[in-house]
Amino acid sequence: MTEGHRNPKAFVIDEPKPGEKLAETPKRKPRAITGITFEPEHDDMALIVVPPKPPAPSRSMRWGGILLAALASLVSLWAGLAVTQLVEEFFVRSPILGWIALGVAAIAGFAALAIIFREIWALARLSRIEHIQADAAHAINTDDSPAAKRAVSHLQNLYAGRADAQLSLRDLKQYDTDIIDGRDRVKLAERHLVSPRDDEAHRIIAHAARRVTLLTTVTPTAALDILLVAALNLRMMREVATLYGGRPSLLATLRLARIVLGHLAVTGGLALSDNLLQHVVGKGLLGRLSARLGEGAVNGILTARVGLAARDVCRPIPQETSAKETLGSLIRELVSEAGEPKAE
Amino acid sequence: MRLGVTGLSRAGKTVFITALVHALLKGGRMPAFETMAQGRITRCYLEPQPDDTLPRFAYESHLAALSGKDRHWPESTRRISQLRITAEYEPRGLIARNFGSGKLHIDIVDYPGEWLLDLPLMQMSFTEWSAATVAASRISPRLQWADDWHRMLASLDPLAPADEQQAIAAAEVFTAYLSRCRKDDVSLSTLPPGRFLMPGDFAGSPLLAFSPLDILPSTELPRGSLGALLQRRYDSYVATIVKPFFFGHFARLDRQIVLVDTLTALNAGAGAVNDLRQALTQILTCFRQGSNSIFSNLFGRRIDRILFAATKADLLHHTSHDKLENILKLIVAEAMAKAEYAGADIEVLALAAIRATREASVKQRSETLECIAGMPLAGEVLGFSRFDGETEAAIFPGDLPAEAHSALDGSLEGSLRFIRFRPPLPKDGAYPHIRLDRAMEFLLGDRFA
Numbered sequence: 001m002t003e004g005h006r007n008p009k010a011f012v013i014d015e016p017k018p019g020e021k022l023a024e025t026p027k028r029k030p031r032a033i034t035g036i037t038f039e040p041e042h043d044d045m046a047l048i049v050v051p052p053k054p055p056a057p058s059r060s061m062r063w064g065g066i067l068l069a070a071l072a073s074l075v076s077l078w079a080g081l082a083v084t085q086l087v088e089e090f091f092v093r094s095p096i097l098g099w100i101a102l103g104v105a106a107i108a109g110f111a112a113l114a115i116i117f118r119e120i121w122a123l124a125r126l127s128r129i130e131h132i133q134a135d136a137a138h139a140i141n142t143d144d145s146p147a148a149k150r151a152v153s154h155l156q157n158l159y160a161g162r163a164d165a166q167l168s169l170r171d172l173k174q175y176d177t178d179i180i181d182g183r184d185r186v187k188l189a190e191r192h193l194v195s196p197r198d199d200e201a202h203r204i205i206a207h208a209a210r211r212v213t214l215l216t217t218v219t220p221t222a223a224l225d226i227l228l229v230a231a232l233n234l235r236m237m238r239e240v241a242t243l244y245g246g247r248p249s250l251l252a253t254l255r256l257a258r259i260v261l262g263h264l265a266v267t268g269g270l271a272l273s274d275n276l277l278q279h280v281v282g283k284g285l286l287g288r289l290s291a292r293l294g295e296g297a298v299n300g301i302l303t304a305r306v307g308l309a310a311r312d313v314c315r316p317i318p319q320e321t322s323a324k325e326t327l328g329s330l331i332r333e334l335v336s337e338a339g340e341p342k343a344e
Numbered sequence: 345m346r347l348g349v350t351g352l353s354r355a356g357k358t359v360f361i362t363a364l365v366h367a368l369l370k371g372g373r374m375p376a377f378e379t380m381a382q383g384r385i386t387r388c389y390l391e392p393q394p395d396d397t398l399p400r401f402a403y404e405s406h407l408a409a410l411s412g413k414d415r416h417w418p419e420s421t422r423r424i425s426q427l428r429i430t431a432e433y434e435p436r437g438l439i440a441r442n443f444g445s446g447k448l449h450i451d452i453v454d455y456p457g458e459w460l461l462d463l464p465l466m467q468m469s470f471t472e473w474s475a476a477t478v479a480a481s482r483i484s485p486r487l488q489w490a491d492d493w494h495r496m497l498a499s500l501d502p503l504a505p506a507d508e509q510q511a512i513a514a515a516e517v518f519t520a521y522l523s524r525c526r527k528d529d530v531s532l533s534t535l536p537p538g539r540f541l542m543p544g545d546f547a548g549s550p551l552l553a554f555s556p557l558d559i560l561p562s563t564e565l566p567r568g569s570l571g572a573l574l575q576r577r578y579d580s581y582v583a584t585i586v587k588p589f590f591f592g593h594f595a596r597l598d599r600q601i602v603l604v605d606t607l608t609a610l611n612a613g614a615g616a617v618n619d620l621r622q623a624l625t626q627i628l629t630c631f632r633q634g635s636n637s638i639f640s641n642l643f644g645r646r647i648d649r650i651l652f653a654a655t656k657a658d659l660l661h662h663t664s665h666d667k668l669e670n671i672l673k674l675i676v677a678e679a680m681a682k683a684e685y686a687g688a689d690i691e692v693l694a695l696a697a698i699r700a701t702r703e704a705s706v707k708q709r710s711e712t713l714e715c716i717a718g719m720p721l722a723g724e725v726l727g728f729s730r731f732d733g734e735t736e737a738a739i740f741p742g743d744l745p746a747e748a749h750s751a752l753d754g755s756l757e758g759s760l761r762f763i764r765f766r767p768p769l770p771k772d773g774a775y776p777h778i779r780l781d782r783a784m785e786f787l788l789g790d791r792f793a
Contacts, residue, residue, distance in 0.1 A: 174373075175373070175375050178373065178375070179662045179665070179778045179779070180375065180376065180779075181376075181693075181779065181782065184375065184376035184781075184782055187376070187378075188375045188376070188381075191378075191381065191382075
């Protein structure tokens, strides 16, 4: 009885005197936390997919990067030295010549700076389009109103300086204060600002594809072929990007090309049907007529595919309709044009 | 195409139909209604009334009521009426462009919402209905309004010989109880039979001289007794009033919009919300919903798209619309699950067919309140202010709960107050609205292919 039994006891708790420690640990009132937002579940029926970003550069290339950077800075140092020496020599010969040389060098430097800024700005613009795409896709998929507002206002900024968009912008402006759901707002902006450009994009791509077909057919050597196709493809990409609001310069175009290639690599389903098509068109139908024409058609189809990928990448609001359908219509156009050869 | 506008009384059926017709006829800002936004609707007009036995929907007089100096919301509907509107459009498909008519007829029926309450009666016998009604009246929130009727009920003996005067008196007291339960401060919804509240052409008819009795569902009523008389009246009420109403107007719908006045129910409290849920669930089981197949096209089409709309969304700031939609989803959850299972397309949205308010934000003691501003109806009271119908006021109706369930469990009592506003003046010939275009896109959009 004595071991297991414990008597009742009272303990006095030494409470801190009021005003002593209270200032340090303020009491926390019970409160309800409202406004917690959970990610709404995705409706997989009509999901819109944003074009994939290019894979992040791998970390193992760091030494190569350092080497390149070091070499580049060496070259620029050398260039700076050479220019300084040149100007100095001119000053030795005659002060007037020296000043002229200095002025020219300054102009060159200024132009180089301007080019650098332009490149940076163009890259920023490209990434802005990517942000708009992400916001718009999110808004369409989840009917999210803030994302839609963000996407639409960025889109309006993107097109603010373009003469051909002013009327649409004014039309769109009147809905700013209306209560419209996220999905509808994005669709509205798409209808006003982006859709009118789709026909033009289609025209650019078809034009480039026809051109590639024709040039491949008439160029004498394969090496020249490759160069021509690459150049025309780059040009088409730039045109498409400009159409949808990008300002592609050198670096931005390269980045664009990388994204487009990445996009092409991902859309494998397209490639399968395409291979079949190439078989039929390249070796079968047109190949019978002329081997060169068949190759040309294949190159044309490739260009069309690249063009469509470029459109997917550049279009600020991702498209719901499948690219496959559009490729079909492009190829039909191409084949019918190529079948009855026509001077460009 | 038959569009079914379903909603209990004062859910805003008449205003919705008027606004829909007005929008189709006069255009207006409908950015989300693609066919109209693309300009493919070339002409819309009202057809002459196709059915000679039905009154035409008085679109013009409702519109006149909504405009002008002493504009007001249309009176509650007393009888059934119908309207056919024809929209001519440019079809999109190749075949339709060349061979199709490019015309869409839309038939809309307007009727007193009370009558909808009768639809569940088709599946109930008199004794079942009696037992259910009496049981419901013995618990809160009905209990406190049912005293008179309960006294009357106690004096009725189902087995006594039939007495016409007794039946009429019982029906009168029962009707008084029903209409008391419908008043704004109680706002209950499950109050069949609907003709007691809105008799239409049957006022004073013996068809309406019956009332429930305090009996068990399995009671056998002997011939010649009071119970048998009331049972016969009930049966003929169902056979001659309810069934023709349903089969004439609701059995062949293509699309359905269910208007739910969630805010008035929230005003009255959790009891009213629960009752509304029960009423809607019962009513919606009567409709044929589901996806259509070749066979159903031949043998009675089903309703393949249902839109649940929380009306009067303009009494709330748009930041609360999502919460309102969640509450509505909870109210119609059962009906929605059933329709979804049958394969119908479903959408839920907060709607204001005619938007009477603007939005404003008021800063008060470092707190920003999202308000709505407009002209409250004369006689509306909020706190200490009473409105005369001429002054403009900004109203903060209280925060809707983030968790929709609290609308049903009574934890919200007294924390919400929605004020009704006067109708707005049309702007550029069109009435402002909230999501009417989205509703039209969902209900009609694919028919303009």
